[in-house]
Amino acid sequence: MSERVVYVVNGSISSWRALLCLYEKGLDCRAQRLRVMREPRETRSPEFLAINPRGKAPVLVEPDGVVVNESFAILDFIERRYPAPSLVSKEPRAMARELSLSHEAETFACAYEGLEALFERDAGAMSEDERRSIAGCLAAVEWELDLWEKRASESTFIAGDALSMADVSFYPTLAYMLRRGLSLEGRPALDAYQRRMRERAACAKAFPEGWTHAVGKRDLFALARSCANNG
Ligand SMILES: N[C@@H](CCC(=O)N[C@@H](CS)C(=O)NCC(=O)O)C(=O)O
Numbered sequence: 001m002s003e004r005v006v007y008v009v010n011g012s013i014s015s016w017r018a019l020l021c022l023y024e025k026g027l028d029c030r031a032q033r034l035r036v037m038r039e040p041r042e043t044r045s046p047e048f049l050a051i052n053p054r055g056k057a058p059v060l061v062e063p064d065g066v067v068v069n070e071s072f073a074i075l076d077f078i079e080r081r082y083p084a085p086s087l088v089s090k091e092p093r094a095m096a097r098e099l100s101l102s103h104e105a106e107t108f109a110c111a112y113e114g115l116e117a118l119f120e121r122d123a124g125a126m127s128e129d130e131r132r133s134i135a136g137c138l139a140a141v142e143w144e145l146d147l148w149e150k151r152a153s154e155s156t157f158i159a160g161d162a163l164s165m166a167d168v169s170f171y172p173t174l175a176y177m178l179r180r181g182l183s184l185e186g187r188p189a190l191d192a193y194q195r196r197m198r199e200r201a202a203c204a205k206a207f208p209e210g211w212t213h214a215v216g217k218r219d220l221f222a223l224a225r226s227c228a229n230n231g
Contacts, residue, residue: 004029006074007048007059009036011179011208013109014071016172018058021075023202024168025082029060033209072103075165087165098159101151101166105173108148111140112177118220123227135228138221141177145187148174153189156196163200171197172206179211181219 006022006029008015022029034042034057042048043055052059052069060068060077068077079088089095114137121130148170151158159166174194178184184191197203198213 002063002065004063005032005061006030007032007034007051007057007061009034009043009057011176011211012057013172013176014056015058016176016206016208017169018060018071018074019206020172020202021078021087021165021168022060023205024087024163024200025078025085027078027082072106072169075102075168079165087163087168089160089162089164094160094164098164098166101159102164102169105166105169108141108144108170109173109176111144112137112180115141115180115220115224118223118227119218123223123230126227131227131230134224138224138228141182145184145190149187149190152187152193158193167197171203175207177221178213179216181215181221181223183221 004022004027006015006018008019008031010033019029019031034048036043041055043057048059049055051061051067054069056069058071058074060074062068068074075087079086088098114133117130118134126134148158155161157163157167158170171194174182174190175198178194184194198207
């Protein structure tokens with residue numbers, strides 16, 4: 001048997017959730033980092049494209065050679081193949097909530113996605129349409145945060161009082177945005193939640209290499225606010 005390998009892009013939400021799922025299950029793996037910020041991108045190497053023709057991480061390669069692409073498929077696969085400790089309840093209502101919130105975390109990530117344009121674009125040089133689109137993204141993220149704040153205030157973890165697949169999906173999404181400058185001021189339940197989560201050994205292990213809990217070099221949320229306010 002060889003080792004389990006997960007191909008990851010450091011800091012990407014989808015890679016993060018795959019690692020967090022494995023570590024919460026107590027499964028070891030080698031995280032093989034693929035660099036995408038320099039050319040040629042390692043996700044476009046012939047070796048990696050042979051594993052995933054889309055050239056996207058994460059990809060899980062199991063010790064017996066089984067390959068799984070797509071982060072949600074990886075979570076599903078891990079839960080089915082390694083049922084203990086379980087991250088999805090057997091009770092139908094709890095199961096439905098955990099699975100719904102796990103996938104809704106992706107909707108939250110999509111609401112934010114437009115702000116990533118601020119990595120490359122100078123806010124001062126943006127057109128009226130671009131500013132409107134950034135303002136729209138900010139409003140969508142605020143709406144999402146209100147929803148998740150309410151959920152976080154109702155239980156210890158995001159979908160109930162036990163850690164579940166919903167946390168595996170949601171925590172990296174939230175932590176990623178915090179790194180990009182999101183403030184949880186006025187959202188005490190989410191703030192308490194993210195602090196609680198980051199104390200977990202699995203969360204610390206899955207945390208992106210070289211990242212701290214501080215905001216990264218570019219505060220996208222501050223840029224987005226200035227961009228939207230100048231519109
Ligand atoms: N739907 C996929 C999305 C994966 C994805 O977009 N991965 C990006 C993360 S940055 C990637 O690997 N990009 C590398 C590239 O396009 O070269 C999943 O959930 O796994």
